[in-house]
Amino acid sequence: MQYDAVILAGGVNSSELKxxxxxxxxxxxIIGKYPMIYYVYNALRQSSQVRNIVISGPTEALRNIFAREEKLFFVEGGKNAVESLACAVKLLREKGTTERLLVLPTDIPFITTTAIxxxxNQxxxxxxxxxxxxxxxxxxxxxxxxxxxxYVKLKDGVFTGGNLFILRSEIIDQVLEKASQIVERRKNPLAIASLFGFGLMWRYLTRRLSIAAAxxxxxxxxxxxxxxxxxxxxEVGVDVDKPSDLEIAQKYLLDLTL
Structure with missing residues (x-):
């Protein structure tokens, strides 16, 4: 199966990282020799499961990074990740998108084709x-x-959210509002749990919440x-959003490109 992929590249650099x-x-x-988004794009482009790639973000600056690549499109991002995704979905629908989309952010320069x-495949x-x-x-x-x-402690183990998503394009319109609330609370497990009811939150607090129940x-x-x-x-679960992450990325990716 092939997917159209969306890279969410509208994230404003935080004051701490800046x-x-x-x-x-x-x-x-810049990480090593390349802009951070280059590593994400390169991993996607080498996957035989990826067809078109849409980068949603500041189009003028992003176009300057890439040569005239085939099946690569740009669209201005929105105020947040959900709006940026909606902009990309609109473009892909106009071009005749695949049924399922592969979505990932720009701040995961460690990502590899193998992980994608x-x-x-799973x-x-x-x-x-x-x-x-x-x-x-x-x-x-x-x-x-x-x-x-x-990290979140579940019955199944201790996990962190990854940075890869696959979804049917038709569900975007259905869940935009709720998705925005989830994105705003993504760093706070309790806040996310509260969106889904007290029972779920209680099971999380008592460490009896399972993946299946969620x-x-x-x-x-x-x-x-x-x-x-x-x-x-x-590589799926580690992103770059603070100085310590960037320091790890600079060392790790420089070593890979030497």
Whole structure:
């Protein structure tokens, strides 16, 4: 199966990160020899499962990074990740998009084609409207010792949210408002749990919440079937949004390009 992919590149560089990387947009931060978005695009382009790629963000600056690539399109991003995704979906619909979209942010320069393909292959084993990658703390800390992430303790283990998504394009209009609320609370597990009801939050607090129970509640609240995919690749669960992350990325990716 092939997917059209969307890179969400509209993120404004945070004040903390901007102190050591003076760029207005996260996608433009230089890591090693290339802008951060280049690593994400390069991993996608090498996947045989990816057809068109849309980059949603500051189009003028982003176009300057890439040569005239085939099947690469640009669209201005929105105020947040959800609006940026909606802009990309609109463009892809005009071009005749595939049924399912692969979505990822620009701040995951560690991502590899192997990790992307593994996620896509796992998704093909299930029937769902929305797939969301997660990685375990053990996997992340083994690959990137000392990396700081927000973890959730579940019955199934200790996990952090990944940065790969696959969804049916038709569900975008249905869940934009609720998705915006989730994005705003993505760094606060309790705030996210509260969106889905006290029962879910209580099970989370008492460490009795399972992945299956969360998926079931997700369907009841949003009306769409979600499926968490446990990725064995730490590159999926580690992003760059603070100075310590950037320092790790500079060292790790420079070593790879030498």
């Amino acid at each position: 102190k050591i990387a003076p760029y207005d947009n996260e996608a433009l931060i 393909d593994d996620f896509a 998704c093909q084993n299930y029937e769902a409207d929305f797939f969301y990658a997660i990685t375990s703390r053990e996997v992340n800390e083994l690959k990137f010792p000392g990396v700081m992430r927000t 998926e079931k509640r997700f369907f009841k609240v949003l009306g769409i079937k979600g499926k968490a995919i446990i990725s064995p690749y730490a």
